[in-house]
Amino acid sequence: MAVEHDLETMEIPVNMGPQHPSTHGVFRMVLKVDGERVVELVPHIGYLHRGAEKLCENMDYRQGIGIHDRTEYLAPFHAELALVIAVEKLMGLEVPERAEQIRIIMAELNRITSHMMFVGAFSADAGVFGTAFTYAFREREYIQDIFEEVTGDRTMYGYFRPGGLAWDVPDDFVERVRAVLEHTRQGIDDIDNLLTKNEVFMARTRGIGAMSAEEAIDWGLSGPMLRACGVRHDLRKAQPYCIYDRFDFDVPVGQYGDVYDRYLVRLEEMRQSVRIVEQALEGLRDGPIMPKKMRRRLRTPPGEIYQGVEAPRGEYGVYIVSDGTDKPYRMKIRSACFANLMGLRDMVVGHFVADAVVILGSIDMVLGEVDR
Amino acid sequence: MSGSAPAAPPREPQAPPEVPARREKTGIEREAERLTPVEFDRGKAPYRRVLPGVLLAPADTVVAMARKSSLWPLTFGLACCAIEMIATYMSHHDLDRFGIMPWPSPRQADVMIVAGTVTKKMAPSVKLLYEQMPNPKWVIAMGACAINGGPYTRYDRVLQGVDKIIPVDVYVPGCPPRPEALLDGFLALQRKIMAERSAVG
Amino acid sequence: MDHLDEFLENPWVNGILGLLAVLVLIILVVLALIYIERKFLARIQMRLGPMRTGPYGLLQSLADAIKLLAKEDLRPARADRWVFELAPYAVFVPGFLAFVAIPFTRNWAVSFLELGLFYVVAVTGLSFVGLLMAGWASDNKYALLGGMRAAAQLISYEIPLVLALVAVSMVAGTLNLREMVEAQGRVPLVVWQPLAFFIFMAAALSELERQPFDIPTAESEVVGGPYIEYSGIRWSMFFLTSYANLFLYSLLGAAVFLGGWDWFLGRDAGPWLQALWMAGKTTFLILVFMWARGTFPRLRIDQLMSLCWKVLLPLAFLQIFLSGLVLVHGWPDWALLLTSGAGLLAAAYIVWAAVRPRPLAVREAVASGSVA
């Protein structure tokens, strides 16, 4: 193409966000595009930085649960879980069996709702006019009804406590969850039928945003993003917390690390979550939900701990430095999307603008957790 | 707090001693009585040029009814409340029943739902988006954070309420508000539009 | 009375009255279409759609229209004033003009042109100019991207659209739309020319910028594309035009492929019955277009282009060649079906093959670095 040298082309910067339908909140990225192709990407975060860590350092541990809920607002149970496990380990508390089972039921149901949100938003990014979104939200609403019956709120639960649970579940809890699980299984199949084999969806997602396992580890990705690259790492298996070591479930792993694999991994994780919940329902026995003697003020002995849990988006970790009072001296939140977003530039550069949107959607970020 | 902003005129208490003596007035008649001279240079809406001044009162009513039935919010979520906002659009609650459907561009939007914490880094963008919306426009502050900063109010990078940068019409409390609360906020906004029909250009 | 008849016989008066009638019809139909689309998509998405504005939300479109008329008409400060303000007309006028040649029933049309099909195709081909003007003048990068995409897409898909229509007009032996309809008295052309019908539908979807080809106006990528900076009445003109075009292409498809008012009522049915029958077929096509919108993700611009130039265009030429072969040799009609059906299968295979193996090569190359 000899003519190419004579033509004057210009790379134009395109600013996406902070308000853009596909940025899932207030993420901003500045793309430099050559025609439709992205040649450079600079992500900007911090538009939702609201000081969760600082506020936690000025609250006692139980108050901090609320802040953690709002930090990871699509998977609040996992955020609570990380905090309460860290405090329990600092204090050396023993959690009753029933509380552990209920925690796992709640956390896994929450994983389903979170992935449902991913499927809906991701399909909207890929261009489905809301249909998969409403299908996914139907399942979410059924599960959220259970959450509401148990905890009293639709989204911000505040249900786990250091040592156990705030209160016991309703009497018909097991039957309710079983009934909803039937529906959820059907709903996952519905979404599977709607999207997975759709030619346009496959054309848009396969081979897009691929990342090798080495790169993924180097950037510190975790969760489904990492597993889609072929690394079989799941904290529930590698370093079991709660009583995950007693459950029988598989860790789905992708092969190529592209957007389609991330979608498939999350779809399969939902099915595995259903399995875990069923097993936990089998094992649910009557019993106490809190240790016998709990102090009114939770004073942790001096020390420090890092506790991570396998949240739907990756490892949600809490690093607590305790100075012996009822407030953490330092509370660091290790958020999954924060690390997952770091690799965004490597994934996007070279693709089209439309792919950038899909790749961003595949990260399934929660800005509250990224910016804290 | 969930009602309209203080700027809204009082709706129900209308001089109780005199009303019972006469026939109960319909809403349109009451509004026509309260009608104040409208400045013609305000707003360049085409209907004002098309319809003569005599028809202003009914035209205002019709336009206000059209406006309240077709409130298009800006697709715009900030934080946790956005999830509940999306849930309100979805099948269980379905804002589309009220003619409310989201549009991604501020130029085509009527309502801005500030759903979530407004940080000081985000505040200029929120203000810009508000300014980009064409008149008439309304703002719903959804959730404790948008109302006054909510649980994050003591952190110094957080704006303590979105009403510091843009005027807010309806406050929807909750952390986050339930979808029903947001629906109620929209209904309150519809009442407000009808009550203010003669004042909005 | 003679004077009145004489007055109405005047071709100018007749034409203007016809145009006015068409304008009113378009506006009414568009209002109905917007309502129908919202209801139909809502039902696909398990929602109710508009319910509160009038009985079953019937007045919803009217409310939207009045609101949009009463909205402030903004023009960005740095926009190119004349181009920006003229662009809606440049889009609206061609779409409106095309209705002149469309026969609604055997006797109802503004004008029965001898080259009706040619005229419709020629006039609708102009509408991209308005989109390009809007994209260029808006001083917005999304609008620019969208305008460029619109230009590329509309021009490209004009070609398969025209070629598909050429193939059917060869079989019908005329370019006059009324005669084309009457040529399908016994069997509609979709039976003899399924491949041409498929190409027509795909290209029409693309010309209409609807899913899966809504690339110029993609909400999650370019936020409405060329329309992004328009508000109030100008934006509603774009909106009106896009639905008027939906009506236009459905009418065209119903007339050219589905036998119009003729098949199978016969041409002696009353005008109202004919109109009803035509409306039924048009509605069917409109619902097919809406159904695609409710279920498909969006293609990418390069996939769109390769679908056009590598699949639809060769197939359209193949269709013309096969039809010509059959017509020249005077083979029976079923040969048309046979050849065209074979072509349709070829199209299906090409699409299938395009989606399947090509991304796999990328995926394998990436996956070579996997660990663990």
Place this chain on the structure above:
Amino acid sequence: MSSEERLEKFRPGRDGHEARKALRVPPPRGSVFDLFKEALPDVPMEAYQAVKDVVIEVSRGDVIRVLRTAKEDPRLDFRWLRCLSGVDYMDKGLEVVYHLHSYTRNHDVTVKVRCPQGDPRVPSATAVWRGADWYEREAAEMFGLVFEGHPNLVPLLLPEDMTDHHPLRKDNPLAEIEEWQGDRLAGRAEEGAGGEEEG
């Protein structure tokens, strides 16, 4: 005396972290610290057992070498930088904490490096893990740390021109609640909720 008993003797409060320092429990035999000592015999390291992980404290000069060895030595194989956080110990200085994890060995370690308040320079770990990039930018803006060798050390979560404000430092208190809404903003007071008090 068990560690719990020793902990009980200390008064909780502001000197809690001092207490923790004083009662360092040495890491158990066969812990990951032994592997570190094998891999880096010449580097001075202090180690103690925290609640879960082994904590290794190193000096500023050695930290990159320790981290690189931790990543590349096959016995250690800490390929994942799980988390990087800063901690403000006020007059005791600033601390940078690296949490590392190994996929293959499935073990964890915490590496710490301390620097004084007046001289908050720490070598950047971006040369070892690219994933340290944003963590370091965040720690830098939140604590005023300076990561030497970082390619792009501009604030991440705060506005980019805000380099003198470090929210997570202990000397930076929480904001007061402004009771009167609408009066802080010049020019918009009459349009806002104009003097209405919000609870």
